[in-house]
Amino acid sequence: MSDLSYKVIVGLEIHVQLCTRTKMFCGCALRFGTEANSRVCPVCLGLPGALPVMNRQAVEHAILAAMALDCTVAEFTKWDRKSYYYPDLPKNYQISQYDLPLGSHGHIEIPLEDGTTRSIRIRRVHLEEDAGKNVHAAGNFSQVDLNRAGTPLLEIVTEPDLSSPEQVRALAVELQRIVRYLGVSEADMQKGHMRFEPNVNLVIDRAAQQFKTPIAEVKNLNSFRALERSVAYEIRRQLDDFLETGRTMQMGNKSTRGWNDVDEVTVLQREKEEAHDYRYFPDPDLVPVVTTPQWIDEIRARLCELPVRRQVRYVQQYGLSAYDAGVLTADRSTADFFEQAVGAGGDPKRVCNLLTQVGLKLAKDRGRDLPGLGLEPGAVAALAAMIDRGAVSASAGNTILQAMVETGKKPEVLAQELNLIQKSDAGELEGLVDQVLAENAAAVAGVKEGGKKSQKARAFLVGQVMQKTKGQANPKVVSEILNSKLGGS
């Protein structure tokens, strides 16, 4: 065992549901959770004689995503039929893209735990229509709901560049962030907007020999947690299997496995890769897509700074922690708001604290995004400035921000109304300090003793002054006065 080492090889296939107004090839509205078979028409039902018409918005969304993933966008692409029989597939073929995907040869930068990033190659990005859903409710029959049939799906396939469950998760999370930033998908995991299929195997070095375990593809994962855990499980399983059987990768021994969310294990679905012949051929009902330079330019104008870039910039430009930068850039509207407040003169760290400690929490409680709270970026900048110059304490600042959301009033007004203006007038505070010193001889003695006890006694005295001012004294000023009277610091 001791001379064994291994590398993890994972490639990921991701399906992302695009947030278009209508379905991929017909005029049915895209909506979640309506009555079964209520959003269907002759086209998405695959009725005889019905013909598909391409949704231009879906293609633009897909091209935008391909651009964000640094792909080469095809100048000429087409639609292909992928044939297979399944009850949720009304035409028994899926309209997809085979040999000419919309995007190819891209990259995605994913954040690593150490704060650096890694570039993962994207093999292809293509557009296709989703199938419906088979419902096995009860009894000796199944039902088919075709509301989802024809929903535009973006399929993204990475090269096998990922080397740990954490990286696989990071890529998935990053992709979610990107498609949300671009506004091409809600990427809501609860609604099944993102589905993952990792291909996993190991390269094992033992006794100066290299072995590759058979590839396993885990189908249809719909949470980050299931994705990460299924890959972790596969690594353990494949290692055990290799040690036990010595089985290695061969032509046709790729297997397909499902994820059991309760037992947290993968379960074998198909041992040998069935010679699936999808009989792809160009769909004669649709015309090829030619992406003119002008069209590409129009779409490119909608590109924005990608979240991972923005996160790194926040650390470098504003000196934020990687964690805070991550929180602020998780959502484009939050990051935009943050930058507007900073642009209005707010100190980045102060603004960051206000937004991450209070703003995002309030937004979440109200089920909105940050701009949905109705705050003026300028007002948040003003509040940050008040904290900065000691007019209010940091904790009072949080109270004021909440009140701003609730009342819509300006921070200066609220600080007065709520009596949260700090007393920083040294003359006024000096009298209070003298009074406290006189009343607490024991503590004064404690300070003079030095050491740990001295620190404790100082804090106690500051606390007494704060109490007398009902928390409105600026603790920094109080400390300074105390120090000048008692010496030391």
Add this chain to the structure above:
Amino acid sequence: MADLTAMELRDRIAAGQTSSVEATRAILERIERLNPAVGAYLSVFPEQALEAAQAVDRRIAAGERVGPLAGVPVAIKDVLCTTFGTTTCGSRILQSFQAPYNATVVRKLLEADAVIVGKTNMDEFAMGSSTENSGLGRTVNPWDPTRVPGGSSGGSAAAVAADLCYAALGSDTGGSIRQPASFCGVVGLKPTYGRVSRYGLVAYGSSLDQVGPVAHTVADAALLLQVIAGHDPADSTSIDEQVAPVSDYLAGFDEAVTGLRIGIASAYNAGADPAVHAAVSRAVEGYRGAGAEIVAVDMPHLDYAIAAYYVIATAEASSNLARYDGVHYGYRSPNAQDYIEVYTKSREEAFGKEVKRRIMLGTYALSSGYYDAYYLKALKVRNLIRGDFVRAFERCDCLMMPVAPTTAFPIGEKTDDPLKMYLADIYTVGINLAGIPGISVPCGFDEAGLPIGLQIVGPAFSEAKLLRIARMHEARTDWHRRRPGNLR
């Protein structure tokens, strides 16, 4: 009255000389009397037709504006979806299928105030050249009930020939309008691919299918084409009218095309039966006599048209027909034990032999490892054939050739030999592969008294000119006025 042309009838109705109700009643009476023998119709809608006729008559009486087919009883091939009646495609698998929408061409007919009297028989899913492949009924040739009417739009051609309607719509994937028109002595036009919407036309070979008119005269064909032509946003393959505008097909219709150059591929034309060849040659001589120039053209790749056609059409069909699976609509086998058997048994029990044969051929052609050798190669041949036509049309305005190598053949003659049946499409499939328009006009009869058709083929979107050229022949001859004697 049944022997009026559609246009004559329309004008008489408009002028109050007769009524649509009268014309419709007469047609319904003929259908009742003659359809049991001819078998042109799969379904007839007497009440609906009379109601529509009454409505038109009322509107005309009230001085309202009416459409270009106001009050004219027409038939449509049962491959076009209609919200009324069933849409069967001549197949048991759709025997009771009711479409929830009208095909675009059906909507256009109704908007033109046509009276749709019924839906006509056809080879199952338009696969065939004799209408013998219908799973739902038998149609005979009105000129000789022992012979086929041609196919796959055999019902539409027989209905027009037997005066069971004034005009009809058919569909043409490899000759399915022109060949039955030729066999039944009527006019049949396959428009340029993309000229007429395919929305609601149940697909056979999607890249080849086109809806077109079957009529007694070239003018009636022009009239119907005018109604159904045009871009349809629901069909991505229908052509943008800014690229190819729909012209007025009847404007200058009777004016001869001056300086007409007719291309003839002699070796190719000589493959037809002597009677057919002679009749076509006489028709061409007629043009020459009227001042046309005859140009010899070479069509080196047309020999491969049948092979390419039966790969491409069947490949597309194998995919288009995958949806008839017993799950969502149509026939479901009562014998299925699980969902796989729902597929296999429903299809096995309800599809006819020829449909199964073509699904298997097409599936094979698209299979991994065979795709390049069959499907891709067929696409290359298709391009070469297109090129042959493009080059030919640099030297002439149109090509003339037979529609079919023979006249209508006896029922049952070719049913056991599919290859022989396929070869009967030799003169028509190339035109579908090239996506260009072709028209069949009556040009004579053989010794047995069976009609012969002349095929005139033009470049893409040249329908207006093609119709004028066809009219030049029609104006000189009276073949189109003849009617089968036994069906008066």
